[in-house]
Amino acid sequence: MTSLQPVLEVRDLRVVRGGRQVLGIQRFAVAAHETVAVVGPNGAGKSTLLLALSLLVGAQEGSLLLHGEVVTPRLALNLRRQIGLVLAAPMLLDTTVRQNVAAGLRFRGIRGQQVSTRVDEWLDRLGILPLRDRHARELSSGEAQRVSLARAFVLEPEVLLLDEPFASVDAAARSQLIDDTERLLRETSRACVVVTHDLDEASRLGTRMAVIIDGQLRQDDVPQSVLSAPCDEDVAAFVGVQTRLLGRVESVQDGLAVVDVGGCRIEALSTLSPGRQVMCCLRPEDVTLRLSGQAGPVTSARNRLTGNILRIVGKGPFVQVTVACGPMIVADVTRASATELGLREGEQVEATFKATAVHLIGLQQ
Amino acid sequence: MDDLVQITLLSLGVSGLATAISLLIGLPLGTVLALSVFRSRGLVLSVVNTGMALPPVVAGLAIALMLWRSGPLGDLNLIYTPTAIVIAEVVIATPVILGLAAAGIGQLDPRLQVQLQGLGASRYQTVWWLWREARLSLLAALMAGFGSVISEVGAAMMVGGNISGQTRVLTTAIVLDVSRGDFGTAIELAGILLALAFMVNGVLTWAQQSGRRG
Structure with a gap:
């Protein structure tokens, strides 16, 4: 305002x-x-x-x-x-x-x-x-x-x-x-x-x-x-946050929260107190994918989840990839990168994203 | 010949004046009807549309009953005068102009009114520009109104009395000549009537078509 x-x-x-x-x-x-x-x-x-x-x-x-x-x-x-x-x-x-x-x-x-x-x-x-x-x-x-x-x-x-x-x-x-x-x-x-x-x-x-x-x-x-x-x-x-996962804050230390999302642990910057029900929001452009077992660039991303590609759909100059890592993670990848990486439905990939990319919405208890 | 000129001028004068008065009544009311939302709007529209199909003899009868010597407006001594014909023709033409004006303005995109107001137009400026945008329809309404009265005979006969030199107009003169078996004069008058209608509508059509481009 x-x-x-x-x-x-x-x-x-x-x-x-x-x-x-x-x-x-x-x-x-x-x-x-x-x-x-x-x-x-x-x-x-x-x-x-x-x-x-x-x-x-x-x-x-x-x-x-x-x-x-x-x-x-x-x-x-x-x-x-x-x-x-x-x-x-x-x-x-x-x-x-x-x-x-x-x-x-x-x-x-x-x-x-x-x-x-x-x-x-x-x-x-x-x-x-x-x-x-x-x-x-x-x-x-x-x-x-x-x-x-x-x-x-x-x-x-x-x-x-x-x-x-x-x-x-x-x-x-x-x-x-x-x-x-x-x-x-x-x-x-x-x-x-x-x-x-x-x-x-x-x-x-x-x-x-x-x-x-x-x-x-x-x-x-x-x-x-x-x-x-x-x-x-x-x-x-509405603003295009396609990964929205329900979870519970397990612990918080130095402003870094660990959230349990259906057995998966996701780290996010937050001051919400442990035990709090939250929604983890992750924008698709903040997720990086690579095929499992392939060497990739060194990254400081704190979150790494492995899963199989469920769906790939076109989205203008990008393709949108849905990965079943337990929770569903949606990533935007340029068409060129998708081809270069050899992304195909059913392939196992590793999805990485930074703790700063995850936004937590505190839910009513 | 003098008679012919006098009858023609009276026809033109009476119909022109009745159309002008109908326009002054019908255009504002048609605008209000097109732009307003009120509970009995559908009923009012039905009444107006019925009025558009009003048989001239019925309008003539109603005005004759009002103006008759023993009628509520008998003291005005208007029966069998050109004024009586004008009144009857206003009753005939007003619903036509009102109904067609309402339809023409109602066909405009409602967002146009919002846009005009959003640019700072006052109520009158908004209405003026809506009339300008609907001018083709409004000129058609005017032509239909004039057409409904210049060709009308029943009401003019009933309230005018077809008095030679006073209330005889082209249509009532044609009826009289046919009843006398004077088909030659009737055809001559019919030709004048058609020419008159053609000229007036020609001018209005020219105005309408030149208005297509602004």
Whole structure:
């Protein structure tokens, strides 16, 4: 959670639809210079949070504060004129690119040369100045979303709210658009909330990562902490921690815990007390594999488990290998390494990982 | 010849005024109907859709009963006046424009409204841009509204009385000429009526098609 003075903040937010609570958040805030990436599975309530931040969804309870001042529904228009909203679909108006980008300025009563100057500046910064007289319906998905981003940035708002802004963009254009958005956010120092279900996008853009699951804010921290030290099993599963093993702390010495996982001993850095039920979380990229009996590089990894490969599945440039070591350990290996090592289903391998790679979640007794 | 000009101008004036009034009533109500969520919305939509199929003679009968000398609005002395025809035609055209406007605006992506508001549009700015986005449908609604009244005969006859030089319009004149067996004049008037409808709809269609590109 941000310790800086928040620009926009919600407290005790509760949104109910069809008799079901879809969002219940005690506090969520964004400060200047920071980008909060809101992540979570589909239907978790991420977009509802974004709409609640712009008073575009009716909340049953809660208060919204802009620079510490409560925004009442009567002042909703004032609030919305200090934000810039970008939706997943570009939602461009049936007119030229230039008119689209000018729309928000005109809503604010800005006219004349100032509009053209600002519009041209932002079209240029998003690399679409040559498209300014084109009709919005003639653009590619990537170009259209650039127009949508320019339309929000040109307002120079207090807060940018981006809802899955790259979801409608094809893969080839997406990476460049994410880079450009990151650069513009850095250059403008705008407070920004970006909703996404893509962890790579969230890690690239977010200075903080907020995980929403089942309408609740489960974890709000810097991305590295969320990814490597999730607070509960749902968050761990969402952020890609594929090895999640139930165990019991046997002993702790000098901050190094030994956990009994179904007869296997796993060492992890922890201060949880002996006897405590825990969940051991291990990211697949932190596990190294080699065929049993093969010489490998010397490693300081404290955990070595032997087992047979149960399954190998493709995962982009990697293959994901599940090893039955007693507990199931999942490892990501590059395709080249998998070929070089001769990994095949049924082969016996040794899985090694460091004690620092294991994150323990203390469970309720 | 003077009669012909007077009848044509009266037809155009009465139908044009009735369409304009129907637009002023139907467009805002259609917008509200398209954008609002309320409990009896389905019922209201059914009533509007029934209104779109309202037989003109039924509208004429209702207005005639209201404006008749002994009727509740008899003191206004409007029966058998062009005003009475305008009132009846407003009753006929309003549900058509309202229903089609609601359908046209309702077809817009609901996220467009959210996007406009999220860019800081006020309520009126939002509605203006939604009308702009739905302009093809709205012009079609306007054409349908005008078409429903320029071609209407039953109500004009009933509340206007087809009085020569006062309330005789092209459609009622055609009916009279046919009943007299004067088919030549009837065909002439029918040609004028068609030309009139073609011209007005031609202008609206031109506006609609040029609006396709912004």
